[in-house]
Amino acid sequence: xxxxxxxxxxxxxxxxxxxxxxxxxxxxxxxxxxxxxxxxxxxxxxxxxxxxxxxxxxxxxxxxxxxxxxxxxxxxxxxxxxxxxxxxxxxxxxxxxxxxxxxxxxxxxxxxxxxxxxxxxxxxxxxxxxxxxxxxxxxxxxxxxxxxxxxxxxxxxxxxxxxxxxxxxxxxxxxxxxxxxxxxxxxxxxxxxxxxxxxxxxxxxxxxxxxxxxxxxxxxxxxxxxxxxxxxxxxxxxxxxxxxxxxxxxxxxxxxxxxxxxxxxxxxxxxxxxxxxxxxxxxxxxxxxxxxxxxxxxxxxxxxxxxxxxxxxxxxxxxxxxxxxxxxxxxxxxxxxxxxxxxxxxxxxxxxxxxxxxxxxxxxxxxxxxxxxxxxxxxxxxxxxxxxxxxxxxxxxxxxxxxxx
Amino acid sequence: xxxxxxxxxxxxxxxxxxxxxxxxxxxxxxxxxxxxxxxxxxxxxxxxxxxxxxxxxxxxxxxxxxxxxxxxxxxxxxxxxxxxxxxxxxxxxxxxxxxxxxxxxxxxxxxxxxxxxxxxxxxxxxxxxxxxxxxxxxxxxxxxxxxxxxxxxxxxxxxxxxxxxxxxxxxxxxxxxxxxxxxxxxxxxxxxxxxxxxxxxxxxxxxxxxxxxxxxxxxxxxxxxxxxxxxxxxxxxxxxxxxxxxxxxxxxxxxxxxxxxxxxxxxxxxxxxxxxxxxxxxxxxxxxxxxxxxxxxxxxxxxxxxxxxxxxxxxxxxxxxxxxxxxxxxxxxxxxxxxxxxxxxxxxxxxxxxxxxxxxxxxxxxxxxxxxxxxxxxxxxxxxxxxxxxxxxxxxxxxxxxxxx
Numbered sequence: 001x002x003x004x005x006x007x008x009x010x011x012x013x014x015x016x017x018x019x020x021x022x023x024x025x026x027x028x029x030x031x032x033x034x035x036x037x038x039x040x041x042x043x044x045x046x047x048x049x050x051x052x053x054x055x056x057x058x059x060x061x062x063x064x065x066x067x068x069x070x071x072x073x074x075x076x077x078x079x080x081x082x083x084x085x086x087x088x089x090x091x092x093x094x095x096x097x098x099x100x101x102x103x104x105x106x107x108x109x110x111x112x113x114x115x116x117x118x119x120x121x122x123x124x125x126x127x128x129x130x131x132x133x134x135x136x137x138x139x140x141x142x143x144x145x146x147x148x149x150x151x152x153x154x155x156x157x158x159x160x161x162x163x164x165x166x167x168x169x170x171x172x173x174x175x176x177x178x179x180x181x182x183x184x185x186x187x188x189x190x191x192x193x194x195x196x197x198x199x200x201x202x203x204x205x206x207x208x209x210x211x212x213x214x215x216x217x218x219x220x221x222x223x224x225x226x227x228x229x230x231x232x233x234x235x236x237x238x239x240x241x242x243x244x245x246x247x248x249x250x251x252x253x254x255x256x257x258x259x260x261x262x263x264x265x266x267x268x269x270x271x272x273x274x275x276x277x278x279x280x281x282x283x284x285x286x287x288x289x290x291x292x293x294x295x296x297x298x299x300x301x302x303x304x305x306x307x308x309x310x311x312x313x314x315x316x317x318x319x320x321x322x323x324x325x326x327x328x329x330x331x332x333x334x335x336x337x338x339x340x341x342x343x344x345x346x347x348x349x350x351x352x353x354x355x356x357x358x359x360x361x362x363x364x365x366x367x368x369x370x371x372x373x374x375x376x377x378x379x380x381x382x383x384x385x386x387x388x389x390x391x392x393x394x395x396x397x398x399x400x401x402x403x404x405x
Numbered sequence: 406x407x408x409x410x411x412x413x414x415x416x417x418x419x420x421x422x423x424x425x426x427x428x429x430x431x432x433x434x435x436x437x438x439x440x441x442x443x444x445x446x447x448x449x450x451x452x453x454x455x456x457x458x459x460x461x462x463x464x465x466x467x468x469x470x471x472x473x474x475x476x477x478x479x480x481x482x483x484x485x486x487x488x489x490x491x492x493x494x495x496x497x498x499x500x501x502x503x504x505x506x507x508x509x510x511x512x513x514x515x516x517x518x519x520x521x522x523x524x525x526x527x528x529x530x531x532x533x534x535x536x537x538x539x540x541x542x543x544x545x546x547x548x549x550x551x552x553x554x555x556x557x558x559x560x561x562x563x564x565x566x567x568x569x570x571x572x573x574x575x576x577x578x579x580x581x582x583x584x585x586x587x588x589x590x591x592x593x594x595x596x597x598x599x600x601x602x603x604x605x606x607x608x609x610x611x612x613x614x615x616x617x618x619x620x621x622x623x624x625x626x627x628x629x630x631x632x633x634x635x636x637x638x639x640x641x642x643x644x645x646x647x648x649x650x651x652x653x654x655x656x657x658x659x660x661x662x663x664x665x666x667x668x669x670x671x672x673x674x675x676x677x678x679x680x681x682x683x684x685x686x687x688x689x690x691x692x693x694x695x696x697x698x699x700x701x702x703x704x705x706x707x708x709x710x711x712x713x714x715x716x717x718x719x720x721x722x723x724x725x726x727x728x729x730x731x732x733x734x735x736x737x738x739x740x741x742x743x744x745x746x747x748x749x750x751x752x753x754x755x756x757x758x759x760x761x762x763x764x765x766x767x768x769x770x771x772x773x774x775x776x777x778x779x780x781x782x783x784x785x786x787x788x789x790x791x792x793x794x795x796x797x798x799x800x801x802x803x804x805x806x807x808x809x810x
Binding site for chain 2: 068170401
């Protein structure tokens with residue numbers, strides 16, 4: 001009887017562990033599977049022979065894991081070389097698979113991780129190694145191909161949307177005009193910034209402008225729109241992707257000379273779009289403006305409890321095990337939407353070759369004609385993804401977490 | 406029969422509206438009170454004759470108000486002049502009170518608002534005007550005198566604590582050393598930064614260093630401590646008050662030359678302590694460091710649902726009405742702690758003259774000997790304040806809010 005190995009890779013999300021929980025629960029339950037192993041720090045843990053048994057997981061661990069953000073098993077950012085370039089890496093990986101009698105390898109992650117799934121399954125096929133290699137999608141960026149959306153997106157969106165609503169009340173308390181720029185993650189795809197539009201509802205309309213990487217940031221048009229908005233209301237929230245670009249395709253965060261000192265990190269270097277847009281509004285319109293970075297909190301805040309996202313993430317992991325048992329390989333367990341209202345999706349295996357290394361950006365049809373807001377199509381698409389409240393367990397005011405000892 | 410007037414003032418919190426809900430509920434219920442009025446934007450609304458009736462509030466409005474952050478009635482930052490300097494202001498205010506037949510004026514706010522309560526009640530006493538003027542405490546800073554703690558602190562602390570736990574998992578996913586500096590509100594008092602210590606529990610110990618304004622920020626000692634911590638573990642969270650100061654009493658955020666461009670606002674000018682501490686660690690120890698500002702989210706995030714805070718805030722407002730009906734004036738309805746375990750407080754009237762214009766800072770006994778962490782006394786004090794989970798109502802993934810039309 002073959003064993004199952006699961007790993008996590010890429011940036012954390014609120015529900016990457018919910019997918020892990022789904023894999024573990026189904027893996028333990030399945031009579032055809034022996035032991036359930038996890039690899040620490042993704043594929044790095046395979047290369048370093050750092051596998052741990054997860055077969056001891058009980059109901060309580062699973063329950064806690066479902067509300068624990070970030071990667072329980074740790075993560076990595078390694079991109080595998082091509083097999084032709086460096087066969088040794090593959091020999092090492094498949095050597096470990098053999099050592100632990102792995103028949104199923106499930107990898108939870110985003111774009112880079114799906115590249116790993118693609119390369120490993122191609123290698124296995126070439127070498128006639130019988131192992132099911134399945135990807136489980138994960139990314140707050142929602143930028144994976146074929147799948148309707150990605151686990152992690154809904155929780156991040158729900159945190160952003162509710163934060164924006166609360167920030168809007170916060171900023172509106174004084175009797176004066178003010179604008180708040182909220183910088184949201186997303187270097188190349190604006191899905192998450194676009195989700196800020198969901199904050200607008202019957203009772204309030206906080207968000208008037210959304211700037212995404214898919215639409216050129218035109219300073220003049222932007223300032224005009226802010227002016228028009230502020231002529232009509234006292235406060236507004238402007239959602240800005242960290243990766244907005246000017247007409248030359250240059251990141252706004254790099255194109256202006258407001259680079260801060262002290263940060264030597266590539267990641268930090270992309271921060272700052274919000275601050276720059278704040279400066280533009282203050283300079284051009286003289287309106288009191290504040291910028292807020294939602295920072296990494298937006299990807300790891302599981303205490304907002306997005307039920308749809310948590311249960312879908314769990315199901316994706318759970319069903320990925322079923323796909324593996326049915327003999328699937330070289331696929332990602334993604335979502336196909338059946339209906340918007342009532343919202344319904346099903347989990348399907350998507351060909352990993354059509355997923356890996358592509359980035360799904362927002363289509364024009366999901367943006368407003370001026371590119372500075374979203375269309376109704378986007379609202380119909382995104383609204384269901386933040387719905388439902390997951391009941392959370394707390395202990396002395398602290399959200400209960402499942403933590404690897 | 407006299408009417409009641411309630412107002413809100415100062416910076417928003419997650420539960421200032423819960424106090425308002427308590428005032429409204431008891432005000433409507435009390436047979437001795439006629440109409441319940443609210444003043445828009447605090448005392449500014451009195452001066453501008455902008456009073457609204459709140460007598461239509463039903464159960465559902467109250468329920469929603471209890472989970473709506475920020476100030477339902479709007480806020481202001483006006484500090485009243487001394488009556489001897491500008492009698493006209495007082496004549497105008499008491500003229501409006503007379504116009505609306507106000508017999509009870511309840512003012513929910515922090516230090517400046519208690520100053521307003523003090524001045525108005527002194528004026529009323531001097532002029533023999535029969536009106537009960539009561540303060541209801543509110544501030545995330547927890548810096549009001551006499552009261553054991555302030556409504557708003559618990560919710561902010563609970564948001565911070567759970568954010569820190571989640572951020573800690575987020576930062577620990579890669580197999581490398583890293584530090585995260587979390588900048589927390591608090592210009593002169595470190596209560597809220599200190600609360601980050603509550604993130605440490607049996608299962609995890611994310612927070613090792615806490616820098617508060619009450620202890621001098623000694624760069625050398627700080628760097629030494631970070632080095633010692635990082636010798637023993639891979640990741641650490643460092644909580645830093647925005648108002649930490651050097652040995653000359655100068656704000657760290659001002660003492661270094663990293664002032665950012667574009668912000669002309671006094672408030673924004675104090676941001677930056679976290680960024681500077683990040684720079685210090687990176688420069689002196691070469692460890693990957695990231696700084697995160699929890700920004701205004703920490704004061705307005707009611708979706709964390711801190712039951713103790715919400716119900717205490719409600720009770721403070723509710724009991725303030727009873728105090729007014731019993732003939733009290735020139736008092737603040739604060740908390741006296743009866744026991745830590747099981748936690749119990751009672752609401753008492755505190756002499757407003759002993760509250761207004763004082764700032765309660767953290768006593769030495771609540772800090773560790775090196776001033777860079779907290780003592781057990783603080784933990785005993787603060788732990789109960791974040792306990793209990795308020796059930797929250799959502800609608801389509803959006804927290805339901807009570808919003809003034």
